[in-house]
Amino acid sequence: MxxxxxxxxxxxxxxxxxxxxxxxxxxxxxxxxxxxxxxxxxxxxxPKIKKDDMINIIVSALNKDVVAPYNSDPSVYSVDIEGNITFPILGRLKVEGLTLRELSNWLTAMISKDVKKPVVNTSFVNxxxxxxxxxxxxxxxxxxxxxxxxxxxxxxxxxxxxxxxxxxxxxxxxxxxxxxxxxxxxxxxxxxxxxxxxxxxxxxxxxxxxxxxxxxxxxxxxxxxxxxxxxxxxxxxxxxxxx
Known part of the structure; x- marks a missing residue:
């Protein structure tokens, strides 16, 4: 027992x-x-863009030749220590603190001055x-x-x-x-x-x-x-x- x-x-x-x-x-x-x-x-x-981020940016339109100057090869941009990227035609842009959607809308507005109905796709790489x-x-x-x-x-x-x-x-x-x-x-x-x-x-x-x-x-x-x-x-x- x-x-x-x-x-x-x-x-x-x-x-x-x-x-x-x-x-x-x-x-x-x-x-x-x-x-x-x-x-x-x-x-x-x-998420918002920060320093040292790698961002993929592709610009497209019905006329590919028109948007070709806005696309680099490769299409990945590094955000520098000051929060900027260097973008074709548009030069240095302050992108730190923006969301990808805000960046796409901003680039679309600027490129629309020269290109009809551009489409800007952005994504994080890293x-x-x-x-x-x-x-x-x-x-x-x-x-x-x-x-x-x-x-x-x-x-x-x-x-x-x-x-x-x-x-x-x-x-x-x-x-x-x-x-x-x-x-x-x-x-x-x-x-x-x-x-x-x-x-x-x-x-x-x-x-x-x-x-x-x-x-x-x-x-x-x-x-x-x-x-x-x-x-x-x-x-x-x-x-x-x-x-």
Whole structure:
């Protein structure tokens, strides 16, 4: 009877540990308690051009020969330290602080003085985010679009490991030459309506490890002993009860 009691206590402890660990890895735990009106995303978010950005600009029109002087080869422009690009015909242009849409509209207005109904397409070339720490595949990733969320970026890195702290994800962002750091709790749904939900180019995401590292994210092998021991305890208990 004493052995059975110890086994049952062991099972209870294992269940409690598993329950605590599960709560620590689940995202958006309060989402059912938050009203839809409180989760309005920043649908109008548009990243702004910064120094050292690489921007692809292509000008087109029905008459390709007319717009040829406005297109360089290659069509990628680097934003210099003063926030300018050097554009064919138009010269040096201050583009820092503009969104891509604003840049397209501005260029279209200027080129329209010489070209009938020009179309200006712009896109970021170096829209990259670095993801470090307790993720399955850390590294620097080229984002699929200018409207990439922190969740999509973490997905590219294979998600957080079991050893990553969901309540303390650090976002490092450069703004006007200075770096700001924001701590994000992925267990809470307010991130969905946060201005930091969408990433900016050159953002850095760092996922800190849990203090105990009981479930080390560097390898899933760390969880295997726990599962095996729990199963063993359950089987032994059932066998004793049946006998």
């Amino acid at each position: 004493e052995i059975l009691s110890k086994l049952l206590i062991g099972i209870l402890i294992a269940i409690l540990l598993s329950s605590c660990s599960s709560r620590n890895v689940v995202y958006f735990q309060d989402i059912d308690k938050v009203g839809r009106e409180n989760l309005k995303a920043y649908h109008n978010y548009e 829209y990259k985010v670095t993801i470090l720490g307790e993720v399955r595949t850390p590294g620097t990733y080229v984002m699929p679009s200018e409207r990439t969320t922190i969740l999509q970026a973490l997905g590219l890195a294979g998600d957080l490991t079991l050893g990553g702290k969901r309540d303390n994800v650090l976002l490092i962002r450069e703004i006007n030459g200075t770096y700001e750091h924001i701590k994000i709790d992925l267990r809470k749904s307010d991130i969905l309506s946060s201005p930091h939900f969408y990433l900016c180019q050159n953002d850095v995401i760092y996922v800190a490890p849990t203090s105990s590292r009981s479930f080390s994210g560097s390898s899933q092998s760390s969880i295997i002993p726990l599962i095996a021991s729990t199963i063993g305890i359950v089987i032994s208990t059932i066998a004793l009860i049946l006998n």
